[in-house]
Amino acid sequence: MKKHIVLLPGDGIGPEVTKAAKRVLETTAEQFGHTFTFETQDIGGAAIDHQGTPLPEDTLAACRKADGIVLGAVGGPKWEHLPGHLRPEKGLLGIRKQLGLFANLRPIKGFPSLLHASPLKREVVEGSDLLIVRELTGGLYFGEPRERRNQNTEVVDTLTYTRAEIERIVDQAFQSAQLRRRHLTSVDKANVLESSRMWREIVEEKKHDYPDVEVEHMLVDAAAMKLITNPTYFDVLVTENMFGDILSDEASVLTGSLGMLPSASIREDGLGLYEPVHGSAPDIAGQDKANPLAAILSAAMMLRYSFQMSEEADEVEAAVHAVLQDKYHTADLKVAGGIQVSGSVLANKVSEQMSSHDTTENIMRCYV
Numbered sequence: 001m002k003k004h005i006v007l008l009p010g011d012g013i014g015p016e017v018t019k020a021a022k023r024v025l026e027t028t029a030e031q032f033g034h035t036f037t038f039e040t041q042d043i044g045g046a047a048i049d050h051q052g053t054p055l056p057e058d059t060l061a062a063c064r065k066a067d068g069i070v071l072g073a074v075g076g077p078k079w080e081h082l083p084g085h086l087r088p089e090k091g092l093l094g095i096r097k098q099l100g101l102f103a104n105l106r107p108i109k110g111f112p113s114l115l116h117a118s119p120l121k122r123e124v125v126e127g128s129d130l131l132i133v134r135e136l137t138g139g140l141y142f143g144e145p146r147e148r149r150n151q152n153t154e155v156v157d158t159l160t161y162t163r164a165e166i167e168r169i170v171d172q173a174f175q176s177a178q179l180r181r182r183h184l185t186s187v188d189k190a191n192v193l194e195s196s197r198m199w200r201e202i203v204e205e206k207k208h209d210y211p212d213v214e215v216e217h218m219l220v221d222a223a224a225m226k227l228i229t230n231p232t233y234f235d236v237l238v239t240e241n242m243f244g245d246i247l248s249d250e251a252s253v254l255t256g257s258l259g260m261l262p263s264a265s266i267r268e269d270g271l272g273l274y275e276p277v278h279g280s281a282p283d284i285a286g287q288d289k290a291n292p293l294a295a296i297l298s299a300a301m302m303l304r305y306s307f308q309m310s311e312e313a314d315e316v317e318a319a320v321h322a323v324l325q326d327k328y329h330t331a332d333l334k335v336a337g338g339i340q341v342s343g344s345v346l347a348n349k350v351s352e353q354m355s356s357h358d359t360t361e362n363i364m365r366c367y368v
């Protein structure tokens, strides 16, 4: 099969992890007889430096034509002095919005060989396997007005959702739950926010369309606590944009590192932007220390969702599992008796593992 992939490396460790994902995609193409073509475009701080804007028209146009998009990360101290509308992060928010990528799927599952890498107790982490379905193009991130007022003595951000925006993400979450253990937790702050009360109403209406899914509501503060005290309680969580952002970084603790969490930002027709959950990590950028597995697993999600190549996705995930079983890891993961390697060496190991044809069953097949 032929597929055209747009790479958006961005800033900080973005280029390092994107290169790793590309490497693994090239190995996939070779192994399965596909033709993947790649095109690199600017986004974020790199785009500001090269083209004066965080989201150039060319980038958007290329993404609209792509079969899949892989993004590294955007942002960093170099651009922090810029006004809000010119910041690198605006490029990422812009592309999500412009492409209508309203659903961000963030699977969190501990690899068995990393159970001790989490600072949480093994008995808490063991068996955790959850999916955060984060609404991605609404809420506080996009509401207007957002401004300073009255000579800088007041500030306003706006949380808006339309009924249709909530309905489509709730549908997505119910459908994800149907593919998994059929337990959905809708997370909100309905004791305070009107938007959350409408969210709850919609979940209550929608549940009749999915009678095989058990659904409940949970307040976000309680959910934050339960995520790290009793993570195996959860299957699918669905929540609005900002709550989803925060809860997913928190949940990464279950896996041992933020560098392990992949994500898919998708829309109904199958186009997707595949992005690790982590940021540009300026503290380790340029040192080949970044964990490339979140980006590699994001590429596996692209194979599964946008390209419908589930065998290929299984192969990548199984190779990641095998490399971790062999005790290879980057510096962010604390693995007793492990073999610490650079990010590029770890990516090569995954690639070699795939080429060795040694990989068997994918017991990590959690990325739905």
Ligand SMILES: NC(=O)c1ccc[n+]([C@@H]2O[C@H](COP(=O)([O-])OP(=O)(O)OC[C@H]3O[C@@H](n4cnc5c(N)ncnc54)[C@H](O)[C@@H]3O)[C@@H](O)[C@H]2O)c1
Residues within 6 Å of the ligand: 013, 017, 072, 073, 074, 075, 076, 077, 089, 092, 258, 259, 260, 275, 276, 277, 278, 279, 280, 281, 282, 283, 284, 289, 290, 291, 292, 294, 332
């Ligand atoms: N999707 C994105 O592009 C994205 C996501 C989050 C943050 N950001 C941006 O990134 C910049 C830095 O943000 P931050 O420091 O709060 O968050 P961050 O996710 O970049 O880093 C948080 C911590 O996790 C570590 N880390 C992150 N990814 C890692 C990896 N793959 N391997 C090893 N360690 C890793 C970092 O070294 C750091 O200690 C900011 O400008 C922020 O806006 C971008």
Ligand SMILES: CC(C)[C@H](C(=O)O)[C@@H](O)C(=O)O
Residues within 6 Å of the ligand: 075, 089, 092, 093, 245, 277, 279
């Ligand atoms: C960089 C930032 C705008 C972004 C977000 O909040 O969506 C990031 O934290 C993420 O999780 O993808």
Ligand SMILES: [Mg+2]
Residues within 6 Å of the ligand: 245, 246, 249, 277
């Ligand atoms: Mg985030």
